[in-house]
Each structure stands twice: as C-alpha cells, then as structure tokens.
Amino acid sequence: MSVFVTDGEQRATLALVRALGRAGIPATVGSSHATSLAGCSRYSTRSVRYPSPVERSADFQASLFREMQDSRYRVLFPMTDITMLLVAQLREALGPLVRVPVPTEEQITQAQDKRHVLLLAQQLGMACPSTFMLHEGESLGDVARRVEYPVVIKPRFSWWLRGGKWACGNVQFAHDADELTVKYRESHLLIPDPLVQEKIEGEGRGVFLLVWNGELKAAFCHRRLREKPPWGGVSVYRDSIPFDQELVQKSFALLRTIGWQGPAMVEFKMDRRDGQAKLMEVNGRFWGSLQLAVDAGLNFPLLLYRLADGEEVPSQFDYKVGVKSRWLLGDLDHLLIRLTRSGERNGFSPSDTSKLRACLNFMKLYERDLYYEVFRVGDPAPGWYEWRSYVRDLLRRFGSHAEATRAH
Numbered sequence: 001m002s003v004f005v006t007d008g009e010q011r012a013t014l015a016l017v018r019a020l021g022r023a024g025i026p027a028t029v030g031s032s033h034a035t036s037l038a039g040c041s042r043y044s045t046r047s048v049r050y051p052s053p054v055e056r057s058a059d060f061q062a063s064l065f066r067e068m069q070d071s072r073y074r075v076l077f078p079m080t081d082i083t084m085l086l087v088a089q090l091r092e093a094l095g096p097l098v099r100v101p102v103p104t105e106e107q108i109t110q111a112q113d114k115r116h117v118l119l120l121a122q123q124l125g126m127a128c129p130s131t132f133m134l135h136e137g138e139s140l141g142d143v144a145r146r147v148e149y150p151v152v153i154k155p156r157f158s159w160w161l162r163g164g165k166w167a168c169g170n171v172q173f174a175h176d177a178d179e180l181t182v183k184y185r186e187s188h189l190l191i192p193d194p195l196v197q198e199k200i201e202g203e204g205r206g207v208f209l210l211v212w213n214g215e216l217k218a219a220f221c222h223r224r225l226r227e228k229p230p231w232g233g234v235s236v237y238r239d240s241i242p243f244d245q246e247l248v249q250k251s252f253a254l255l256r257t258i259g260w261q262g263p264a265m266v267e268f269k270m271d272r273r274d275g276q277a278k279l280m281e282v283n284g285r286f287w288g289s290l291q292l293a294v295d296a297g298l299n300f301p302l303l304l305y306r307l308a309d310g311e312e313v314p315s316q317f318d319y320k321v322g323v324k325s326r327w328l329l330g331d332l333d334h335l336l337i338r339l340t341r342s343g344e345r346n347g348f349s350p351s352d353t354s355k356l357r358a359c360l361n362f363m364k365l366y367e368r369d370l371y372y373e374v375f376r377v378g379d380p381a382p383g384w385y386e387w388r389s390y391v392r393d394l395l396r397r398f399g400s401h402a403e404a405t406r407a408h
Helices: 011-021 057-068 079-089 105-112 114-123 140-146 176-188 245-258 290-295 300-308 328-340 357-362 383-408
Strands: 003-005 027-031 044-049 075-077 150-156 161-162 165-168 172-174 195-199 205-211 215-228 235-242 263-271 277-283 324-326 370-372
Touching: 003 011, 011 027, 011 290, 011 300, 057 079, 075 290, 079 105, 105 114, 114 195, 114 245, 114 277, 114 300, 140 357, 150 176, 172 176, 176 215, 205 235, 205 245, 205 300, 215 245, 215 290, 215 300, 215 328, 235 290, 235 328, 245 263, 245 277, 263 300, 290 300, 290 324, 290 370, 328 383
Parallel strands: 003 027, 003 075, 027 044, 324 370
Antiparallel strands: 150 172, 150 195, 161 165, 205 215, 205 263, 215 235, 235 324, 263 277
C-alpha cells in the first residue's frame, strides 16, 4: 500500500504525507535535498534523494524510474508543475510498475498555459480580467498607450524549460508606459509571450476540485485572508467558506474542457468594482493550501489514492465552514513586507489595515477552528525543521547584505 511522493520540500507534500499516514498508508518522500520538510514527518517511512528536477530533468526521470522498478509502491504522486510534466512524460513506461494519477503531458501543458486557459474561459462565458496577448497582433506601443495603470505583466507559463534547465517566471507590475516596455521585454526574454493584464483589486477565492474519468468527485471553496507578498502571491492565512455552486460548476466546466484528470485549484478574485469573480489561473496539481481542506474534513489525497487504486468512491462535497489555516512563517514574511516595503512601486495597494493593526493581527495566535499548517503537536519535527531553515536563510541573507555593504 506504500506510495511515493515527490518534492518533499513542499508544504502540500507534507499535507499529503500526513493525510495518507493517518489513514494507515505509508509514504516514501523524494527530494533533491538530503533532508526535507515532508521527509521529517513521523508519517514518512523513508526518504529518497534524487537529482534536481529543475536543474537535471533527465537525470531525475531516470532516478525516479529506477526507484519505481523496485515494485514497492502502489501509487506515485508528483507534486509540482515541473514534476507533474516530467512524470507525465513517463506515463507509458511507468504504467506497468505503479499507478500514476496524472493527466497527459498535453493536458498538463494546457492547464499551465495561462493564455490557453483564458481563451477557454472566455469561450465558456467566464468573467476574466481585461488581457492583452501581444503575439495576437497587438503592438507593445499600442498597448502601453491604451491600458490603465498599474498593469500586471504575467508570464504565460510559471516555468519554462530553457537549455535543459527550468526558468521561473514572476508576476511584475508596471505603472507607466516606459516601465511596461522595459519589464515586458525582460519577461519575454525569459519566458516568451507574457500577458499584459488589468490589475484586479479584491478578495482571492479558490476552488479545489478532484476530477476522475470526467466526473467531479470532490470540491471545496476557500478564501485568502493574507498573502505573501501582500499584493498577491501564495496564501498564508485562509479559511473555508460555504460551497459556491456557481464557481464550482464554472471551474469544473473549464477543467472538463481541458479533459483534466486528478486534482486542481482554480483561482479567482472578487472584483471590487462589480463584485464578479474574475478568473486568475489554474493550478493543475495539489495546491499549497491543501492542509486547509484536510483540516476541514475533505481528505483529497486519500480520495485520489483510492480512485487511483481502482476503488469506487462516492463524490464528496461536505466540509466544515469557518476552518482557518495559517502558515506561520509565511505570515511572518507577510508582516515584514508590510512593515518595510509597503511604499515600493510593486503593485501593493494601500491597505485599510494600519501597520500597528497588522502587528496585532499577527500576534493573534489563537482562534476558534484555527490550525497551524506546518507545526503540529502530534508531528512536531517538520515545524522545527522549517524554523531552522528559516533562521539559517535569514542569517545567510543578512551576511550577504553585510558583505555587499562593506564592499561599497
């Protein structure tokens, strides 16, 4: 019954290992590091080190294939955009060795292509931010004159394979035509054909879904209460909200158009101007806030394991509303950015919350139905591992800054 899960440094991997471990399903955790966040968990029975999928993709695939030949694993779970693609490329070879509950390489690429997703969503009548796709005939100069600033420059893909290594694309903001021209060209050189998009202000919402053989097997809705960075990024504090039938159906329709199989999160922002939920993107994998759904009563990893193992599993849509999940160190980063960088021209919108109130909110360590994502009394090792890594990285950055200051 053992499973192999990649990317042990991811918080979603830790959530999966705990969710399966509590159900009696042992997990081997793979990572490109000697130790990892999920590998420290009491529910991790074994750790395996493999070559970095980011820097040595072919070596990672070869190492993973050799590991699966031991026939000790029932199911293989890739956990990031990159490992999803690399495992999908091995589906036929891995098929006789282990169950691989991932879509095809083409379907994964379609879900990761933000341009393709937006075009599909528009065809389905979903509300989307106003977006310019310059390779469709628009000139950069024309767009720069027409848009209302600030605008978002969003890479078409979050990751792009270049010269055998994966390049990571970051969202940027432009506040005038000159800044848009410079940042667009920089982004285009890294990952071709970025999108220029209006900046939507409003609350972030997410719909978690599990699709299997064209059927919706589970769905869960949440909202983002705080993010890192504050102007938009990964959620660090979030809660479960009532089941939103409309958003779930729209999200499912979008995934069904792609032919999706497995877990995915569809992200929206509630536009303050008109109250509409505007589509942001699709994350075709287990999401960073997976632990929230598990704590609220929807065990997506166990459901996927059972489906991959050939069980008939009824659809599940019941969960507890009002459950909160907090990634404490991510929330600390959120606070530090609020205190030190809120005046930068980075897309940050002035908050109604003062710096003092932000500090007081951070210090609110206990709330009803609040769960800490990483640190758990019954499984404390990942929490200590994360704190040690955080302090070590902080000291390294401080040392680098001090050296740079002395050099000047």
